[in-house]
Amino acid sequence: MVVEPRVKDYICTTAHPVGCAENVKNQIKYVKAQPKVEGPKKVLVIGASTGYGLASRIAVAFGYDADTLGVMFEKESNGRRTATAGFYNTRAFEEEAKKDGLYAKSINGDAFSLEIKQQVIDTIKADLGTVDMVIYSLAAPRRVTPDGHKYSSVLKTVGEEYSNKTLVLKDNTVTMAHIPAATEEEIENTIKVMGGEDWIDWMQALSDAGVLAEHVTTVAYSYIGPKITFPIYAEGSIGMAKKDLYRSSDIINEKFANVTSYIAINKALVTQSSAAIPVVPLYITLLYKQMKAKGVHEGCIEQMARLFLDKMAGEAETDENGFIRMDDWEMADDIQEAVAKNWDAVTSENVKELADIDGYWDEFYNMFGFKIDGVDYSADVDIM
Numbered sequence: 208m209v210v211e212p213r214v215k216d217y218i219c220t221t222a223h224p225v226g227c228a229e230n231v232k233n234q235i236k237y238v239k240a241q242p243k244v245e246g247p248k249k250v251l252v253i254g255a256s257t258g259y260g261l262a263s264r265i266a267v268a269f270g271y272d273a274d275t276l277g278v279m280f281e282k283e284s285n286g287r288r289t290a291t292a293g294f295y296n297t298r299a300f301e302e303e304a305k306k307d308g309l310y311a312k313s314i315n316g317d318a319f320s321l322e323i324k325q326q327v328i329d330t331i332k333a334d335l336g337t338v339d340m341v342i343y344s345l346a347a348p349r350r351v352t353p354d355g356h357k358y359s360s361v362l363k364t365v366g367e368e369y370s371n372k373t374l375v376l377k378d379n380t381v382t383m384a385h386i387p388a389a390t391e392e393e394i395e396n397t398i399k400v401m402g403g404e405d406w407i408d409w410m411q412a413l414s415d416a417g418v419l420a421e422h423v424t425t426v427a428y429s430y431i432g433p434k435i436t437f438p439i440y441a442e443g444s445i446g447m448a449k450k451d452l453y454r455s456s457d458i459i460n461e462k463f464a465n466v467t468s469y470i471a472i473n474k475a476l477v478t479q480s481s482a483a484i485p486v487v488p489l490y491i492t493l494l495y496k497q498m499k500a501k502g503v504h505e506g507c508i509e510q511m512a513r514l515f516l517d518k519m520a521g522e523a524e525t526d527e528n529g530f531i532r533m534d535d536w537e538m539a540d541d542i543q544e545a546v547a548k549n550w551d552a553v554t555s556e557n558v559k560e561l562a563d564i565d566g567y568w569d570e571f572y573n574m575f576g577f578k579i580d581g582v583d584y585s586a587d588v589d590i591m
């Protein structure tokens with residue numbers, strides 16, 4: 208069938224199999240053009256199918272020559288509806304990795320569950336023996352804990368309600384977003400979903416099963432950003448979960464003598480998860496405009512290639528809090544001053560001038576395999 212994008216709010220409900228494959232190949236091409244680095248050789252990537260996790264997997268596979276085992280939560284096609292982008296991305300990744308003689312297997316299921324943890328352990332035992340790197344890149348709206356409890360995360364502020372400008376994605380207008388304060392229970396639930404408990408559970412399960420190598424590195428991702436986004440991000444409900452993630456990194460370092468744990472603070476980028484956060488997409492469009500003008504813009508693959516092939520090659524480069532700062536170029540004074548000035552000035556009338564709206568939408572469509580150069584979108588494609 209001919210697959211067209213169907214955009215609903217901040218998500219596209221269709222994905223193009225050929226476009227997704229092309230997208231993955233382009234990311235691989237980027238990494239292959241970088242000098243190879245000596246690094247971990249058997250890597251488990253949790254949340255491996257889209258965004259930062261997919262880019263991480265590509266960076267370590269083609270930058271370190273690493274075998275990779277990926278975990279994701281994606282939908283297959285039922286013959287009428289397309290699969291999700293992450294499904295097509297993963298299939299394309301596996302094909303390309305195998306062509307280069309790299310091991311690549313993926314497990315599609317709920318990473319929070321005991322069953323998937325066991326499947327991963329069994330697969331490592333059967334195929335790899337041990338892993339020497341664990342990348343934790345989950346972004347999930349809900350979690351069912353092993354005791355059957357369901358938790359949902361919220362994107363709200365903490366303390367007081369907050370109002371600020373936001374980009375209405377359906378018509379590219381700028382309006383005010385009014386973000387309510389989360390209740391104590393909502394904050395606790397968001398910490399359950401996006402905090403570090405499950406990361407520790409993973410490391411414990413892998414350690415107990417004896418599938419961690421003698422020296423293991425693990426890394427999880429966070430975002431800090433500028434003051435404009437503090438109430439909704441760093442100091443909002445998601446920020447509370449990220450603080451829990453930081454504490455969890457310390458716990459992992461204390462608990463497992465053979466594991467070194469890191470937090471990388473990544474750049475704000477268009478991904479399926481960030482599109483859902485109020486205020487943030489407007490900030491991203493203003494940021495892209497400045498970073499592109501100064502020639503320092505990066506997408507997921509540029510960020511993750513820089514992380515694994517540069518900042519984490521050898522001894523990891525960290526700041527005074529122990530964080531690996533991949534947001535260094537985003538947070539540069541000249542960039543932030545220009546963004547802050549434009550933040551005050553931006554309206555529905557001038558948003559196309561001040562912000563990189565087209566760039567945002569290109570990246571948005573690209574995530575689902577659309578608007579990729581060289582793909583014939585009028586052609587019939589097999590969606591299975």
Ligand code: NAD
Nearest residue numbers: 254255256258259280318346347428429430473475476478
């Ligand atoms: P994403 O939505 O593109 O990727 C999420 C991944 O998690 C996918 O592979 C998905 O299949 C997987 N996943 C979700 N629920 C799952 C489940 N229950 N079981 C198994 N897999 C599951 O998101 P992203 O933006 O790449 O986010 C990854 C991490 O990076 C998050 O911790 C996020 O907070 C962080 N981060 C994102 C940004 C940004 O701007 N996008 C910036 C800094 C940090």
